[in-house]
Amino acid sequence: MTASSNSDVRPVGKLQRVQGGAHHRAEVGEDKPIHGLYQVGGQGDWSVVGRFLGMCCFRNWDHTGGLPQDGDLLQAEAQIVDVAEDLGELVCTGPQQPGTDAIWSCSFPLPQSTSALSSLGLVQWRGGSEGGNGVNCRGWGRLGTSRIAQVDFPPKELVSYSKETQTLLTTHPLEVEEEEEDEEMDVKPGLDSEPPDEDDAKETKDVLRELTEEERQQILHSAEFQSFFDCSIRVMERALAEDTDIYFDYSGRDLDVSGGSSLSFSRLFYDEHWSKHRVITCLDWSPQYPELLVASYNNNEDAPHEPDGVALVWNIKFKKATPEYIYHCQSPVVSVGFARFHPNLVVGGTYSGQIVLWDNRSHRRTPVQRTPLSAAAHTHPVYCVNVVGTQNANNLISVSTDGRMCSWSLDMLSQPQETMELVYNKSKPVAVTCMDFPTGDVNNYVVGSEEGTVYTASRHGSKAGICEMFDGHQGPVTGISCHSAVGPMDFSHLFITSSFDWTVKLWSTKHNRPLYSFEDNADYVYDAMWSPVHPAMFAAVDGMGRLDLWNLNNDTEVPTASVIVEGASALNRVRWSATGKEVSVGDSEGRVWVYDTGELSVAHSDDWARFARTLVEIRASHGDEEEEGPMELSS
């Protein structure tokens, strides 16, 4: 029998499903009985054999009260059925001769619609067979929808014990023993050795029984458990906190050997709440407690309700990852420092021009003292704060970007002790971005400006104010550092500057042109600092996340050690610790990275002499290039 492909579409009526249809899926040519009763309302009755959700088959046949037969006619006699639900229009698209397969389509939404199926809506019905007639289904196949039966098997629970009882240990074996013995007696009257063995086995099994939930709760709530827990958890936490590895092998067999002689990452300080989305503006190590490091943060643009200025004091001695002290104020803090002669005070210079003082003796996180916002003090961001002097006679020096330098007494911040406008050649004031005092000098200092020029200045004396100008950088000067390593020779006339022009330049206060320019960077160099212990070493950080350690005794062309911090975010500040063993860098994401310099920064006694020779070489090579030669200046 062939099915002609005469597609003659005629609506016949609504296909209705009778409740209680069973589910079966018929394949083509399948010889299985399939159930389900469907009725097409109004136009005769169709007995649909099969499940309407899947590959169903149904034929139109001539009901004689029995099962549908092959070749049944289109018209069928009425069959009493219970109408359940309208499924949709049933449409015949094939020939309707007796003996042929009729192709019927019905569009209806499937009762259990999945997103894929409901879009179909059109289910192809194919012919099938019932009652073992063996009629093969023919007809073209259109993809029918099939229902995926989801079966959920709960995961198999592994129970390790075979027994779970609630009776007491002592009574249990006896009872079982008796039962067992009875059984044993019944089954094997002669064997006496078995009960004792089983007895033992049962006893050991009972010892290992599991506690029920109630027992557990009971124990957990008991007073003796609480006291046990209290004591032991305390000891345990202490033991846990000490995670020194006693198996550490100093011969380095397990580690790679290069670990000791290069920059290695030591700590990362970051606080989710206070550091996030804030750029680190300044870092400072405490002179009294070498393990304390203060970092100041800019404002968090994503959190306008949080205080704009934050300063956190971190501790590298302990492993805890939270700051020792959290300070904040209303205006972004752009510079921060520990007050050298007052161990409890932290000085901050803010964007608004105020200088704030935090005290760790008070429990307040807000400043205990503030300078007034007046024209007598600063009205521009204070990018440099520095405490100079001696224990008995010290001053806080602050310079803002409008060229004003103020000197304060830490006891009284209501007005500055003296102010000075830093103007060069009586023209416009200098926009100071960084400042440093040479070691031991309280009168003369160097400042870097936004125009790229560096100036020396004095606080007192006949030449109070700007003294000399040093020109060389092509971009704003971001960092300045005076040579600070104390040794057999004095290099305190040297200073380095970093700038947006991708270079770090080495200067002497005696010459107004740079002695040397370090051009290994490929981005703005944001900060540079001499090592406090090694005469020829300095660190520089740039906007690509690079931290460079230069050792001029080794090489003046490339850094001796260089590392890119994780995440390669721009590094804003670099500070050596007082011992010179650690370098801290602050980045633009609010993270403080502390690196260990290890062997690199250890100064040997001949380093000073070597550095003097290096300087001579530098001057010699550099002097050749410049025809006029550096001008000798009176320092």
Added chain:
Amino acid sequence: MAEVEETLKRIQSQKGVQGVVIANSEGIPIKSTLDNSSTVQYAGLIHQLLLKARSTVRDIDPQNDLTFLRVRSKKNEIMIAPDKDYFLIVIQNPSD
């Protein structure tokens, strides 16, 4: 009861801690952060070790008693705080 939970959670979240088990003096686990089979294994074996360790200490000096036991192995460290009625086991990986 809630503080016990909280404390256990805090310990569990410390760096390197693999699991915490509390068991009673018979070696039956009461509370644990490990799966059932490991818990039972640890509780049972440590219990036996504790008995031996305690008896060793007392044999050497009857006035003495075992207060803390640390078993350091290649892969991790098991710290046991025993008591009269219970003991606390913490398994830690110290190099983490």
